[in-house]
Amino acid sequence: MSLTxxxxxxxxxxxxxxxxxxxxxxxxQGAAARVGVAIGEQVLDLAALEAAGVLQAGSEPVxxxxxxxxxxxxxxxxxxxxxARLQQLLSADCAELRDNADLRAKAFYLQADVAMLLPxxxxxxxxxxxxxxxxxxxxxxxxDPKNALMQNWSxxxxxxxxxxxxxxxxxxxxxxxxxxxxxxxxxxxVFSACRKLDFELETGFIVGKATALGEPIAIEEAxxxxxxxxxLNDWSARDIxxxxxxxxxxFNSKTFGTSISPWVVTLEALEPFRCASPVQEPQPxxxxxxxxxxxxxxxxxxxxxxxxxxxxxxxxxxxxMYWSMMQQLTxxxxxxxxxxxxxxxGSGTISGPDKDSRGxxxxxxxxxxxxxxxxxxxxxxxxxxxxxxxMRGHCEQDxxxxxxxxxxxxxxxxxxxxxxxx
Amino acid sequence: MSLTxxxxxxxxxxxxxxxxxxxxxxxxQGAAARVGVAIGEQVLDLAALEAAGVLQAGSEPVxxxxxxxxxxxxxxxxxxxxxARLQQLLSADCAELRDNADLRAKAFYLQADVAMLLPxxxxxxxxxxxxxxxxxxxxxxxxDPKNALMQNWSxxxxxxxxxxxxxxxxxxxxxxxxxxxxxxxxxxxVFSACRKLDFELETGFIVGKATALGEPIAIEEAxxxxxxxxxLNDWSARDIxxxxxxxxxxFNSKTFGTSISPWVVTLEALEPFRCASPVQEPQPxxxxxxxxxxxxxxxxxxxxxxxxxxxxxxxxxxxxMYWSMMQQLTxxxxxxxxxxxxxxxGSGTISGPDKDSRGxxxxxxxxxxxxxxxxxxxxxxxxxxxxxxxMRGHCEQDxxxxxxxxxxxxxxxxxxxxxxxx
Numbered sequence: 001m002s003l004t005x006x007x008x009x010x011x012x013x014x015x016x017x018x019x020x021x022x023x024x025x026x027x028x029q030g031a032a033a034r035v036g037v038a039i040g041e042q043v044l045d046l047a048a049l050e051a052a053g054v055l056q057a058g059s060e061p062v063x064x065x066x067x068x069x070x071x072x073x074x075x076x077x078x079x080x081x082x083x084a085r086l087q088q089l090l091s092a093d094c095a096e097l098r099d100n101a102d103l104r105a106k107a108f109y110l111q112a113d114v115a116m117l118l119p120x121x122x123x124x125x126x127x128x129x130x131x132x133x134x135x136x137x138x139x140x141x142x143x144d145p146k147n148a149l150m151q152n153w154s155x156x157x158x159x160x161x162x163x164x165x166x167x168x169x170x171x172x173x174x175x176x177x178x179x180x181x182x183x184x185x186x187x188x189x190v191f192s193a194c195r196k197l198d199f200e201l202e203t204g205f206i207v208g209k210a211t212a213l214g215e216p217i218a219i220e221e222a223x224x225x226x227x228x229x230x231x232l233n234d235w236s237a238r239d240i241x242x243x244x245x246x247x248x249x250x251f252n253s254k255t256f257g258t259s260i261s262p263w264v265v266t267l268e269a270l271e272p273f274r275c276a277s278p279v280q281e282p283q284p285x286x287x288x289x290x291x292x293x294x295x296x297x298x299x300x301x302x303x304x305x306x307x308x309x310x311x312x313x314x315x316x317x318x319x320x321m322y323w324s325m326m327q328q329l330t331x332x333x334x335x336x337x338x339x340x341x342x343x344x345x346g347s348g349t350i351s352g353p354d355k356d357s358r359g360x361x362x363x364x365x366x367x368x369x370x371x372x373x374x375x376x377x378x379x380x381x382x383x384x385x386x387x388x389x390x391m392r393g394h395c396e397q398d399x400x401x402x403x404x405x406x407x408x409x410x411x412x413x414x415x416x417x418x419x420x421x422x
Numbered sequence: 423m424s425l426t427x428x429x430x431x432x433x434x435x436x437x438x439x440x441x442x443x444x445x446x447x448x449x450x451q452g453a454a455a456r457v458g459v460a461i462g463e464q465v466l467d468l469a470a471l472e473a474a475g476v477l478q479a480g481s482e483p484v485x486x487x488x489x490x491x492x493x494x495x496x497x498x499x500x501x502x503x504x505x506a507r508l509q510q511l512l513s514a515d516c517a518e519l520r521d522n523a524d525l526r527a528k529a530f531y532l533q534a535d536v537a538m539l540l541p542x543x544x545x546x547x548x549x550x551x552x553x554x555x556x557x558x559x560x561x562x563x564x565x566d567p568k569n570a571l572m573q574n575w576s577x578x579x580x581x582x583x584x585x586x587x588x589x590x591x592x593x594x595x596x597x598x599x600x601x602x603x604x605x606x607x608x609x610x611x612v613f614s615a616c617r618k619l620d621f622e623l624e625t626g627f628i629v630g631k632a633t634a635l636g637e638p639i640a641i642e643e644a645x646x647x648x649x650x651x652x653x654l655n656d657w658s659a660r661d662i663x664x665x666x667x668x669x670x671x672x673f674n675s676k677t678f679g680t681s682i683s684p685w686v687v688t689l690e691a692l693e694p695f696r697c698a699s700p701v702q703e704p705q706p707x708x709x710x711x712x713x714x715x716x717x718x719x720x721x722x723x724x725x726x727x728x729x730x731x732x733x734x735x736x737x738x739x740x741x742x743m744y745w746s747m748m749q750q751l752t753x754x755x756x757x758x759x760x761x762x763x764x765x766x767x768g769s770g771t772i773s774g775p776d777k778d779s780r781g782x783x784x785x786x787x788x789x790x791x792x793x794x795x796x797x798x799x800x801x802x803x804x805x806x807x808x809x810x811x812x813m814r815g816h817c818e819q820d821x822x823x824x825x826x827x828x829x830x831x832x833x834x835x836x837x838x839x840x841x842x843x844x
Contacts, residue, residue, distance in 0.1 A: 123545075124587050129670060152665055155611050156602055160670040161583035161677070165546050165760050166635055175636035177757035180578055180707065189577050191707050194757075213588055213679060214597035214837070240757060243574055248551060248582040249671025255583070256758035257635060285602065285613050286841035335599035335616075335662060336678035338587050415636070419708035 003400060006090045007098040008108070010040035015394055015403020019272075021086055022228070022263035022404070023068050026114040033066035033117050038263055038405070039090055041111055046086075048107040054089065054097065057082050067121040068264065072208045072227050073341045079208070079227065083268055116262035118169040119230075120206055120342045125162040125258065126332060127202075127234060127346035129153075130323035132278070134351040137363045142242075154282060157323035157331050159348075162234075163255035167344060170261050170407040174235055176385060176414040177256040181239040189243055193414030196238035196368075197383040200349040201302050201359035201391055203318055204232040205325045206264055207343035214336040219290055222326035223267065225339070229325075231261040231300075231391045231407040232346050238362055238382070260344070261391075261407040269402050273297045273395040275319055284327070287334055294324035298393050298404075300350060302359070304374060305388040305408075311374040313364060316350055316357035318393070385413045425822060428512045429520040430530070432462035437816055437825020441694075443508055444650070444685035444826070445490050448536040455488035455539050460685055460827070461512055463533055468508075470529040476511065476519065479504050489543040490686065494630045494649050495763045501630070501649065505690055538684035540591040541652075542628055542764045547584040547680065548754060549624075549656060549768035551575075552745035554700070556773040559785045564664075576704060579745035579753050581770075584656075585677035589766060592683050592829040596657055598807060598836040599678040603661040611665055615836030618660035618790075619805040622771040623724050623781035623813055625740055626654040627747045628686055629765035636758040641712055644748035645689065647761070651747075653683040653722075653813045653829040654768050660784055660804070682766070683813075683829040691824050695719045695817035697741055706749070709756055716746035720817050720826075722772060724781070726796060727810040727830075733796040735786060738772055738779035740815075807835045 006018040016022065016038040026043050027033040034047035046063035049055035057063070057078055062070040072079075089097045097103060129135060132149070135158075139148030152158065168174075176197055180189040208227030211217060217225055234254065241253030276293040283289070298318035303310045323331075328345055349359040358364045361382050365371050368381030383389065388410040394403035428440040438444065438460040448465050449455040456469035468485035471477035479485070479500055484492040494501075511519045519525060551557060554571070557580075561570030574580065590596075598619055602611040630649030633639060639647055656676065663675030698715040705711070720740035725732045745753075750767055771781040780786045783804050787793050790803030805811065810832040816825035 124585065150668055152602075152604075152611075152668070156666065158666070158670055158673075160673055161585050163546065163583050163759055164586070165762050165765075166758075168635065172635075175758055178638075179757045180574075182574075188704065189574075189707070191709060213590065213594075216600075216837070237757065244578065244580070245669070245671075246572055246574070247667070247671070248580055249667075249669070251580075251582055252753070252757035252759065255754075282610065285611070287613060287839065331674070332677075335601045335659065335674035336588075336597050337585055337674065340587050343587075415638070417709065 005092045006039055007092045008039045008042055008090060013401065014040050015401065015405050016040055017401065018087055018090055019400055020265065020269045020402045021083060022265045022269065023119065024262045024264065025066055025068065025117045025119045027117055028109055028114050035063040035065065035068060035071060037086060038111065043109045043111050043114060044090065045107045045109065052103050054103065055085060066117065068119050069121050069342045072206065075209060076224055079266065080268065083266065116169060118167065119262055119264050120344065122164045122167045122342055122344045123340040124343040125164040125167055126159050127162045127348060128157050128159040128323065128328050129348040130157050130321050130328065131348055131351050131359065132322040133320060133353055134349040134359060134363065137351060137358065141367050157328045159328065159332065160249045162258065162346065166255055167258045167260060170259055170409065172259060173410045173412050174257045175412045177237045177240065177252065178414050178417065179240045179252050180243055182243040191420060194237040194240055197411060198236045198238050198361045199389045200234035200236055201300060201314065201316065202232040202234050202347045202349060204230050204260055204344045204346045207339045207341060207345065210340050211333055211338050213338040216333045216336065217330050219288060219326060219330045222329045225329055226267055226325060228264040228266040229270065230264055231393050231404050233259040233389060233391055233407050233409060234346055235259065259407050259409045261404050263405050265402065265404055270296050270395065272400060273397065273402065277324055278322055280322065288327050288330060290324065290326065294326045295319050295321060298395050300391065300393045303390045304380065305390060306374055306378060306386065307376050309376050313372055314356060314358055316352040316359060318350060320352045321347060321350060383411050385411050387411050427514045428461055429514045430461045430464055430512060435823065436462050437823065437827050438462055439823065440509055440512055441822055442687065442691045442824045443505060444687045444691065445541065446684045446686065447488055447490065447539045447541045449539055450531055450536050457485040457487065457490060457493060459508060460533065465531045465533050465536060466512065467529045467531065474525050476525065477507060488539065490541050491543050491764045494628065497631060498646055501688065502690065505688065538591060540589065541684055541686050542766065544586045544589045544764055544766045545762040546765040547586040547589055548581050549584045549770060550579050550581040550745065550750050551770040552579050552743050552750065553770055553773050553781065554744040555742060555775055556771040556781060556785065559773060559780065563789050579750045581750065581754065582671045584680065584768065588677055589680045589682060592681055592831070594681060595832045595834050596679045597834045599659050599662065599674065600836050600839065601662045601674050602665055604665040613842060616659040616662055619833060620658045620660050620783045621811045622656035622658055623722060623736065623738065624654040624656050624769045624771060626652050626682055626766045626768045629761045629763060629767065632762050633755055633760050635760040638755040638758065639752050641710060641748060641752045644751045647751055648689055648747060650686040650688040651692065652686055653815050653826045655681040655811060655813055655829050655831060656768055657681065681829050681831045683826050685827050687824065687826055692718050692817065694822060695819065695824065699746055700744055702744065710749050710752060712746065712748065716748045717741050717743060720815050722813065722815045725812045726802065727812060728796055728800060728808065729798050731798050735794055736778060736780055738774040738781060740772060742774045743769060743772060805833050807833050809833050
């Protein structure tokens, strides 16, 4: 397969060739935030193209803004048209932008020189629980290997409402949360900094088309409501979670922060990597039945950086997911819940079948009973202050690499409170 | 006690005397939405006062908008100053508005002539579970009277993230939700219209002051972050809930709609009705300990209207709540979660100690085993299509009545789906 090249240099191992063009929001030094696409090591400023009359998405400008929402709201035909136009403008054999030195000077930035901001204004955040391996592992640890999966898990994509306000972009440091934890030998909970701080390797998809209250999305239509995907770290305080989550689900153990990657990779860019989901047994009820393969082959990796050295701790793949994004979205709306443009829907922790393809420290260390050894010789059960957690993802096949870049965050020490004794 | 009167007539049983002045967003016929306060049977148009230069909240206009958020964001000192100014302008002995016929003609509408809209743009919705009687009743039904309350319930205000997109204003009809339910004698779930559609009598408070990620609100500060309260109906599909809610909490059983009253009653207006909470045993951990009475004596009533006749089915009081709004808000942020102006925080179902003071049909009918009889002779286990559910609330003491008006919604029949057989 011979791929169209850009006049912008793209290294063979770059996540961002001409075939990707993920969207993000960036801020050059001393200037306002605007929308761009990644190409190689550069960002193409879509607001600059729009202002120059070279790119038009709708009747009003949509790129000179601090979120992608206005652009996304224009709908799939416009996403496709803008993508085609950008691929044309950036291709090596198109002179329009390539030979316009003035516009090139205005429209390209090195990614290293700009700040990446949260790409989406997130009106709602939902987190699913759709990896069978993850649900099984957790069920084994906290219940019983014989009844590790609840019956409802196999019938519907279990999900819960997350907290949209604390969704942050990669690079945001996270303060270790504090709260109530219940220690095994204590009668009452204590107030403490979290002692079991974990990550959850997830992806998230961005809703691109709103619905009205009471109007479910049919499974065949669901794809048209999805704009693209990001990497997502669902930071989790396991000790706070275990004490608080019955009967209404996780709350403070999750709401202290959720990190996403700055680049939104479109479903169009991921299309060559579409693949079948695992066989679903029992067959889902009719409203969840799919006629097309709705999964994607996306390699995912997690690393911990500590003391300047990085240790890869997990390699897994999005294709292991049991419930597809389309099934998640359809289920989300089946009782009538409306969705909005920019809604973020997390996949749930992505664990694969192998020990080193698990998507959380809880699973990787089997709740600290099998600690990991980092390249610097240190051991980890859960995350320590100063640790940087990094997630990366990309698709690769026949010389085409479509990547997500990364989502990273560093753990800062917990706050100290006046009444705290530990 | 002799209360200051307004030059606008206010009936003795009105919820909206000069001492209340709740804020809402209304839309006169053929005009844009704007902010108003209720007085007697009228609405005072604050955008009209602002435009006339008679009322100023900040350096920019804030009342000529479709939500209260911009006004609320100005903070407590401004809320107090605007409240004082409005009480002055509306008082019987102040000529400024009373004798300005032109401005009065522009600034007053009959409530019956305008549409009330959702008063708040709700960036986040959280629902708590803070009535001991409710938690106990539910625990008795679904677990065991001996272990009805989980241990964590008495240690922290249990809450979960709700769905902000489906918060609607009173008067919005609700389509009966459909989804997966598990019937007792079936091996697998079936797809069905909800057969156990319920209400939950709640109040909600509106966050008035934002916080940054990682910065908890101290309990003594919590009150300054609360703008006011509304009535809230947390519509619930009990059969969908029972099948889906383990282990991550309620989802589709709640996200199909949450109704709130159009008028936001400020904490200032409620101040004369402040009262002590029930004794908390065990004493909460220090971060949740209050030094002031933080509860309010608010009478609450629920009625079902069917075939044009109305039956009161519950009379209860907000003062029964075990966890205060300030404890809820402090707990919400203790692990670092940020809040935003306009966030809605539901109290959880408010049940009192008596059988007829329960806040849901689940409890009132003890899961249909003790059906209610309506004044028209019909029985109800759960809600039927066409039923209108009405909640009302007010405080009353020494001739002063501060009311919330009502929140109402009518149940529409479920959608029919192509594959549905029942």
